[in-house]
Amino acid sequence: MSPAAGVKESLLPGSSKSAPAKSPSVSGAVFNVSTSIIGAGIMSIPATIKVLGVVPAFVMIVVIAWLADISVEFLMRYTHAGDTTTYAGVMRESFGRVGSILVQICVMITNLGCLIIYLIIIGDVLSGNQPEGSVHLGVLQQWFGIHWWNTRAFALLFTLIFVLLPLVVFKRVESLRYSSAISVFLAVVFVGISSVMAIMALLEGKTNSPRMVPELDNKAAFFDLFTAVPVIVTAFTFHFNVHPIGFEMDKPSDMISAVRVSMVLCAAIYFTIGLFGYLLFGDSIMADILVNFDQNSGSTIGSLLNDIVRLSYALHLMLVFPLLNFSLRANIDEFLFPNKTLLAKDNTRFWSLTLAILAFCYLAAIAIPNIWYFFQFMGSTSAVSLAFIFPGAIALRDAWGISTARDRILAAVMIVLAVVTSTIAISSNIYSLITGNQS
Template structure:
């Protein structure tokens, strides 16, 4: 019995009748199951045809399929010809490797970076430095696994390869994980708005605030959160096309660099009363180590953007994407280490979930950092709401059986939400994070919970789990071990860290995280 992989229009890819076939790029094959063990393959199509193939879902059954040899050939023969079909699949304008590097670094170095010093406090100084490097390496590996998974499955998005390997159940789980990650991010952004904008306003209008009880109330934390979300972020979230907001978020990386620089410069000059200490086991290992790992995971997870970054490269090859991934992870790790090490060494056991909250409210330089951070959150908040809304859109489609395949970017081809659905969903997912942020300024707990749950699913569980299912045929347990270790680590992190975070939040273990 043989399995033929056909193009999307249903016609077999005939090697003899293909005038554009390049012999050295032949990698897709007709597989004879009787001769499989003898490695007898009949090439059927070139790599350039690879992403237009429709794979048989039966090939992804529990017994697995030997796609790994195919993939290795694909990597070794991958063309860099910009005029090839592979390079022309995406119709949007392509960017340079430099642009892809900035996009990926910007995706990694986001709001979570201000929680890295708190992660070091939870793990211990030397454990924090070591685990930051280890998690960066794992992050780099799983980012590259995502692109391998899309090539093996014949899909083009994260959701598509999960759907191809684990069906509708897997698709629903990954959609919920992506939705919760974006929702948790929006809660964190609302908390940051409350931790930053009020102090900038009170600093600018200090005399007026001192003389007016009304201004004193209006410029306090909760009224500012309500005003910013209701009259700025929420109206921006209601738009269906947020491409212009995506451009505005390009300032995020610059804002992060400003924040890191200011903290490094101003940190050593804070008064002794605001400094903390590091004693004994705090230098080496702490019992809250899993919570620290969750914060780092939240900060470094950008896996849901990986396929879009890959498709944005002018010549999208695995080698070029790997180079972008390596460099982005290295730079992001350096930036996280700079802020984490400096922040924890200065504030020690007094380190808060948002390192900026450790500084006084009347510090002009820190208020510049707060302003940059808060403004960035105002424009980034609608992007997270957009992601959550798209998740609802796909879940509604699955409920109505509009789409179960998920081979491509399904959201674009699905029926749009009605005006009523759009308004109700946007309103709920915009104001619910706002309400949550009114009751807490513990950014660390938000980052821990989101990183432990959805971050683990997106970064540590699905990429290796799907790759293992598609390549496990004929592989020894030793070769599969790294994949399974990563999956087990993801589940352990999810359970242990979530439990610790919820327990600590209920008992108030780490004290007040607000600006004093």
């Protein structure tokens, strides 16, 4: 078996492509897929609605969810046609060693970036943030005042050691099914409470009028639309976990069904929180909407709801963290030690990688204050490659001769849309940085 195919075994000791140790249910896969999708992306969806407007944002969410479903179907079909059980493996079969290395690099960039984003958001919730000079206190600071033990560095360190570390030591994805179910429930709680707060504000006449279409005042405003698209792409990028989750199941059709259910669920959650979040905060909405929930609502119940909203989603991210850490750790191990023994059977290597990833994410989360730039960068590069460019390229390459005319057309459209929007987004970001520096 090639090194690219070996990740399967390092993730799932004792399993094989034909005889998994235990076949998870479709519902368990739905929870794991949904948890992989509904990570930090939900935090920036309201900010993208501010940029795009309600109608274009809804269309964009639906289109990207549909394309993500097609790309997963490509990945599963071509992987089952070959002799591998991993994303890197199917790229190796289509494009050689270069293909597998590209996947590994993109997974490492995307997952590492997402894990850092999660810690940044958890830090925002617990210990606050100070974007552009405005002070937003964290839950711990509002409850107990500002002390050394509820500073960002200490609160995140405590979270890493006592919450995240016990979760990232599992060696099977299926072992996380219960924490994934809880995380999806917490995401629904977050959306539900946010919706109730927005409806209450709407009845009291305190909501902001939603912008149905974008405001195109100038050329810069037009190009800003393309910087919002990568944020939605990143929000739907879970392709690094398609193989670990899908190959624990008996039939490929079960994984496809789980993905489609998850896509509908996640698209509904994204649009709901985006719309109601924008109704609540309007143009004052932050790149991380949780920061907005520190405001004084004027009532005890309102303050309690604000705290529940923030804490429920911070806990949700803590439960999502191990799923992304799972595939990140496996890809780093495969990249650095392609010919070593199985990762699950080498405790020294397993613990070294685990602790190194946690330490790096912690230091980065302390040093970096803003998540918007992370989303734009990943959505324009590694995330769009994993979600659309690589699956489309696999279908066009058609190493096993199973592509239909429809497959090739969809793959070509997927790649062209991904490359065009990403190129414009990257160019727009560079232009904004240059003009911002000049000003």
